[in-house]
Amino acid sequence: MTDSPAGSQTEILNAEExxxxxRSSYIGRLAVINGDIPEIFPVNFSIAGETLVFRTAPGTKLRALLGGGIAALEVDGLNPYSTEVWSVVAKGRPQPFDETTMQLPAGDADREPWEPGIKNHLVAITPTDVTGRRFPVRPRSRWWPPVDFSADWL
Structure with missing residues (x-):
């Protein structure tokens, strides 16, 4: 891990972290491009080696995933004391899960999507880029009252 620029307590995570x-999570947000429009979907996923795997049904998400573009999966969390948060983004080209060359972990083989309906398309993303960061949570006293953002946003 390395520190971020000037005064920030944000740590840049290495690939292992x-x-x-x-691997500590199973819920994330999948970002895809649908034509010219970004779409974000909540998904529950499994990990097989260094491949992210999830089920989906035919529709917008599957069309965007298999359209040849790059997808991103973001997973966030916080430590047990809620004093530190982390965020990881994995980017890669989605493909149909190939059961002849890939194998789901035994405990995750039957993981079902949360949303009802038949989701018989298993999709795999082997990331080409995995980045993350971790930082301490500021005390709530620093969040409120709202500040005037007008000068900061220019």
Whole structure:
């Protein structure tokens, strides 16, 4: 891990730390491009080696995933004391899960999507880029009252 610029307490996570956090979770947000429009979907996922795997049904998400573009999966969390948060983003080209060359972990083989309906398309993303960061949570006294953002946003 390395520190971020000037005074920030944000730590940039190395690949090993990013995968540790990814393996500690099973809920994320999948970002895809649908034509010219970004779409974000909540998904529950499994990890097979260094491949992210999830089920989906035909529709917008599957069309965007298999359209040849890059997708991103973001997973966030916080430590047990809620004093530190982390965020990991994995980017890669989605493909149909190939059961002849890939194998789901035994405990996750039957993981079902949360949303009802038949989701018989298993999709795999083997990330080409995995990045993450971790930082302490500021005390709530620093959040409120709202500040005037007008000068900060210019």
């Amino acid at each position: 990013c995968w540790r956090y990814l």
